[in-house]
Amino acid sequence: xxxxxxxxxxxxxxxxxxxxxxxxxxxxxxxxxxxxxxxxxxxxxxxxxxxxxxxxxxxxxxxxxxxxxxxxxxxxxxxxxxxxxxxxxxxxxxxxxxxxxxxxxxxxxxxxxxxxxxxxxxxxxxxxxxxxxxxxxxxxxxxxxxxxxxxxxxxxxxxxxxxxxxxxxxxxxxxxxxxxxxxxxxxxxxxxxxxxxxxxxxxxxxxxxxxxxxxxxxxxxxxxxxxxxxxxxxxxxxxxxxxxxxxxxxxxxxxxxxxxxxxxxxxxxxxxxxxxxxxxxxxxxxxxxxxxxxxxxxxxxxxxxxxxx
Amino acid sequence: xxxxxxxxxxxxxxxxxxxxxxxxxxxxxxxxxxxxxxxxxxxxxxxxxxxxxxxxxxxxxxxxxxxxxxxxxxxxxxxxxxxxxxxxxxxxxxxxxxxxxxxxxxxxxxxxxxxxxxxxxxxxxxxxxxxxxxxxxxxxxxxxxxxxxxxxxxxxxxxxxxxxxxxxxxxxxxxxxxxxxxxxxxxxxxxxxxxxxxxxxxxxxxxxxxxxxxxxxxxxxxxxxxxxxxxxxxxxxxxxxxxxxxxxxxxxxxxxxxxxxxxxxxxxxxxxxxxxxxxxxxxxxxxxxxxxxxxxxxxxxxxxxxxxxxxxxxxxxxxxxxxxxxxxxxxxxxxxxxxxxxxxxxxxxxxxxxxxxxxxxxxxxxxxxxxxxxxxxxxxxxxxxxxxxxxxxxxxxxxxxxxxxxxxxxxxxxxxxxxxxxxxxxxxxxxxxxxxxxxxxxx
Numbered sequence: 105x106x107x108x109x110x111x112x113x114x115x116x117x118x119x120x121x122x123x124x125x126x127x128x129x130x131x132x133x134x135x136x137x138x139x140x141x142x143x144x145x146x147x148x149x150x151x152x153x154x155x156x157x158x159x160x161x162x163x164x165x166x167x168x169x170x171x172x173x174x175x176x177x178x179x180x181x182x183x184x185x186x187x188x189x190x191x192x193x194x195x196x197x198x199x200x201x202x203x204x205x206x207x208x209x210x211x212x213x214x215x216x217x218x219x220x221x222x223x224x225x226x227x228x229x230x231x232x233x234x235x236x237x238x239x240x241x242x243x244x245x246x247x248x249x250x251x252x253x254x255x256x257x258x259x260x261x262x263x264x265x266x267x268x269x270x271x272x273x274x275x276x277x278x279x280x281x282x283x284x285x286x287x288x289x290x291x292x293x294x295x296x297x298x299x300x301x302x303x304x305x306x307x308x309x310x311x312x313x314x315x316x317x318x319x320x321x322x323x324x325x326x327x328x329x330x331x332x333x334x335x336x337x338x339x340x341x342x343x344x345x346x347x348x349x350x351x352x353x354x355x356x357x358x359x360x361x362x363x364x365x366x367x368x369x370x371x372x373x374x375x376x377x378x379x380x381x382x383x384x385x386x387x388x389x390x391x392x393x394x395x396x397x398x399x400x401x402x403x404x405x406x407x408x409x410x411x412x413x
Numbered sequence: 414x415x416x417x418x419x420x421x422x423x424x425x426x427x428x429x430x431x432x433x434x435x436x437x438x439x440x441x442x443x444x445x446x447x448x449x450x451x452x453x454x455x456x457x458x459x460x461x462x463x464x465x466x467x468x469x470x471x472x473x474x475x476x477x478x479x480x481x482x483x484x485x486x487x488x489x490x491x492x493x494x495x496x497x498x499x500x501x502x503x504x505x506x507x508x509x510x511x512x513x514x515x516x517x518x519x520x521x522x523x524x525x526x527x528x529x530x531x532x533x534x535x536x537x538x539x540x541x542x543x544x545x546x547x548x549x550x551x552x553x554x555x556x557x558x559x560x561x562x563x564x565x566x567x568x569x570x571x572x573x574x575x576x577x578x579x580x581x582x583x584x585x586x587x588x589x590x591x592x593x594x595x596x597x598x599x600x601x602x603x604x605x606x607x608x609x610x611x612x613x614x615x616x617x618x619x620x621x622x623x624x625x626x627x628x629x630x631x632x633x634x635x636x637x638x639x640x641x642x643x644x645x646x647x648x649x650x651x652x653x654x655x656x657x658x659x660x661x662x663x664x665x666x667x668x669x670x671x672x673x674x675x676x677x678x679x680x681x682x683x684x685x686x687x688x689x690x691x692x693x694x695x696x697x698x699x700x701x702x703x704x705x706x707x708x709x710x711x712x713x714x715x716x717x718x719x720x721x722x723x724x725x726x727x728x729x730x731x732x733x734x735x736x737x738x739x740x741x742x743x744x745x746x747x748x749x750x751x752x753x754x755x756x757x758x759x760x761x762x763x764x765x766x767x768x769x770x771x772x773x774x775x776x777x778x779x780x781x782x783x784x785x786x787x788x789x790x791x792x793x794x795x796x797x798x799x800x801x802x803x804x805x806x807x808x809x810x811x812x813x814x815x816x817x818x819x820x821x822x823x824x825x826x827x828x829x830x831x832x833x834x835x836x837x838x839x840x841x842x843x844x845x846x847x848x849x850x851x852x853x854x855x856x
Contacts, residue, residue: 323447335455335522337580338491338833351444374581382449384522384547406444 322394322402329392330407334385337377347410348379350386354403358391367406382409456493457579459486460521462504463497467530467538474564475529478539481568482525482575484612485586488829489576489812490836495521507542516546523552525575529564536560539567543575553578565614570856585807586611589852590814591629591638591655594618595824595845602824606640608655611807611851613841619653628672631852633721633765634679638850639663641671650684652699664697664704672716676743677723683707685715694728696743707745718762718770719743720787727751727761727770727787738772740787751789760803763787765853766810769832773802773815782815784832795834800825803847808854814840816847 348370353361364386370376386407394402461483464475479497486492501515507526516524527541540556555574559567566587573584594607594616606619606626619638620626627648629640638653650663650673663673666686673684680699685692694707694714708714712732719726720743727740733750736757741748752758756776763770769784774794781797782804800818807814811832818825824845830837840846 317445319445319447323445326447327449330449331453334449334453335457336453337457338454349446372581373577377579377581380545380548380552384545387547388522401445404444406446407449408446409449412450 318395318398318401319405322398323405325394326392326402326407330385330389333389334409335381337374337381345411346375346378347408348375348382349406349408350383351404351406352386354390354392354394356396356399356403358393360387360390378409382407385409456491457523458493458495458521459523459525459575459579460495460500460516460519461486461497461525462500464527464529464539464541465504465507467528471529471531471537474537474561475527478527478529478564478568478571479525481565481612482572485569485572486575488612488838490831490838491576491580495519507540510549510551511544513544513546513549516544521546523575523579525571527571531561532558537564537567539564539571541571541574543578565610566855569610569612573854582811583809583854585809585812585851585854587855588808589631589855590805590827590840590849591619591631591852592816592827592842592846592849593626593629594843595847596622599822599824606638606653607842607846609842611840616843619655619658628848630674630850632675632679633677633853634675636852637675637679639673639675639682641673650682652682663699664702666704674718676719677721683717683719683726685717694726705745707741708748714739716760720763721765721767725787727763729759729761738770738785738789751785751787752792753789754792762804762806764806764810765808766806768810769806771804771806771813773804782813782830784813793832793834795830795832796828796837801828803849805849805851807851814849814851816849818847 349367350364351367352364355361364383366379366383370379461479463472463479466472466475483494487494499519501518502512504511504526507528511524511526522545524544524546525541526544527539530538530540532538536558537560538556538558540554542554543552544550545552553574555571557567557570569587572586576582576584576586588611589608590611591606591608594605595602596605597603603622604626605622606629607616608619609616620642625643627641627643629638631638636655638655640651640653641648642651647669648671650670651660652663653660663682663684664670667688669687669692670684671687671692673682675682676696681696682699683694683696686695691711692713692715693709694717695704696707697704707717707726708728708730710730710732712730713736714728714730714732717726717728724743725740726743727738728748729736730739730748731737732739736759737750738752738758738761739748739750751770752772754774754776756774758772758774760773761770762772764784768786770787771782771784774781774783779797779799780801781794782801783792783794784804785792795813796815796817798817799820801815802818804813804815806812807829812829813832814827814829816825816827825847827840827842827846827849828837829840840849
């Protein structure tokens with residue numbers, strides 16, 4: 105006698121086995137790891153402070169020679185942008201072998217800035233000469249032409265920056281008459297980027313900047329580790345706000361280099377007990393797993409044990 | 414030409430020097446401060462091996478002392494004694510440092526070692542050392558001499574030493590509790606005054622039980638008890654000396670006198686006297702027997718309790734309609750109501766530490782024991798149920814003892830609870846027990 109097995113049952117069993125097996129493998133326990141806490145540096149700046157900062161930046165550039173160096177660093181992004189544009193342009197020409205309309209299309213699609221149109225009419229003849237593949241683009245070309253006609257009036261004045269890029273590409277190949285105009289447009293665009301508040305901000309920041317402070321990252325890691333060992337004495341009295349600090353030196357392996365040095369002498373028996381409990385915790389919980397990259401920061405620091413506010 | 418500085422130049426020069434010095438300070442490496450705010454309170458793991466016997470006959474007392482200390486610390490809720498079976502090292506000589514590593518291995522943070530030795534003159538010598546396992550240091554060490562029958566007291570005193578050294582607060586183990594022992598059926602309940610150690614050991618009966626006794630209160634400074642007794646006629650307030658067993662009546666007043674309590678110096682007794690339908694507070698000097706009236710209201714003022722400095726009194730009064738807690742100067746005068754919660758408040762008692770007033774709160778069909786700050790703020794209910802009443806503070810103000818009657822055919826028993834509301838524990842008594850009052854520290 106044959107046992108009939110429903111196919112759906114078989115499928116169900118197979119699927120369950122698969123899923124459960126995968127669960128058993130993938131949900132197996134992992135050792136408790138302490139990922140570094142991501143820290144976001146936040147400066148609280150009032151509106152009037154911000155106004156001063158802005159003002160300071162402008163004056164700073166004019167007066168100080170240092171910012172100039174920083175400007176060079178800023179200039180890099182501008183170059184990159186130009187490079188990208190040049191790269192894109194050749195691609196366009198290759199793929200866009202077809203007639204004038206295609207070339208026009210791509211720029212429109214990639215960069216929806218209206219200004220392009222002004223130049224396009226001039227460029228069209230050049231492209232046609234390069235690679236005459238009319239068949240593909242005709243229908244789209246019509247629609248594009250319509251679009252082109254519409255945009256030109258708006259962009260003429262406003263859209264200067266994007267134009268130079270395209271024009272450059274074109275220039276290398278063809279018209280010389282237009283080059284002058286293009287160059288004129290490029291210069292103002294460069295000035296605008298260098299003049300950006302962002303650039304000047306970065307420069308000022310590096311000039312003033314202190315050493316990198318990653319204490320939020322390794323500090324919280326240390327905190328979580330030492331707190332597991334900290335058996336806080338039971339104060340119970342709300343009026344007591346104990347706070348004890350130690351200066352500690354750690355070796356690279358996270359162990360203590362020497363005995364933690366308590367800050368100050370506890371004034372009350374409870375504070376003494378509080379200090380001792382913290383000291384016990386620091387000793388008991390070593391070695392500490394802290395990011396080696398920040399060793400210079402955590403080799404010497406001061407944990408401050410206190411009550412949660 | 415001589416080199417001269419005018420005043421302005423000197424000042425600017427000094428300022429420049431100061432700036433340089435200040436600048437140097439600012440550049441001196443101050444370690445980065447990392448706040449550690451999250452630590453949780455955890456009972457401290459402590460190892461208490463049996464005390465070493467100085468002579469072969471002292472083994473039993475050595476075990477007993479370790480057990481009493483273990484029990485005390487465990488009941489406090491602040492320590493987690495480690496089971497002796499887990500101990501690795503066997504302490505045989507307390508005069509050398511223990512093997513810290515072996516204690517660290519069982520996660521002990523503190524270790525108590527001790528030795529009991531019978532002396533040639535019959536006295537018992539008790540020595541102990543308290544070790545910090547992580548810093549490998551001795552935190553404290555003491556030795557005591559006593560007659561052998563007082564070994565429990567020695568154990569309590571050592572417990573207090575450990576408690577104080579590890580928590581930063583005074584202990585409370587070397588103290589006693591007076592309470593009303595209740596036996597017999599509910600209809601024919603016999604109530605006797607009884608005295609015991611705070612851990613329930615060494616129960617002694619102070620009265621025979623022929624008369625009903627209520628509200629015993631310990632003197633904060635002497636080994637005396639005041640209580641109320643219903644004999645023939647009106648209830649009277651009595652004074653009882655625990656050491657001598659002497660008993661005397663406090664004053665002779667018309668009408669009922671009740672809810673007596675000592676002043677902090679033990680020289681006066683404050684109580685209520687009933688006159689007609691209302692009762693007022695009076696204070697009586699025990700030496701001169703002179704009586705002073707403190708309140709004069711048409712309401713019921715009762716359950717007075719002094720602040721530990723003796724400057725103020727808290728009491729219960731229904732002058733506002735329902736019983737509430739009031740505070741006034743010890744000399745009488747304007748009373749200020751401090752309880753404003755739902756329900757009624759009664760039996761206020763001031764903490765020996767001065768920071769809290771404990772009370773019984775009735776409302777919503779339940780009796781609760783709570784504490785509040787002396788200005789009435791920070792009210793905290795420690796326990797609540799069918800019937801909880803009669804709070805009394807431990808000598809260090811950290812623990813509140815009260816009695817709980819579960820209702821039904823049973824009777825009341827004593828409980829302790831931390832002033833944080835944690836660690837509620839029943840206190841072992843031979844029979845039913847009510848109306849506890851904690852003594853001051855004996856030593």
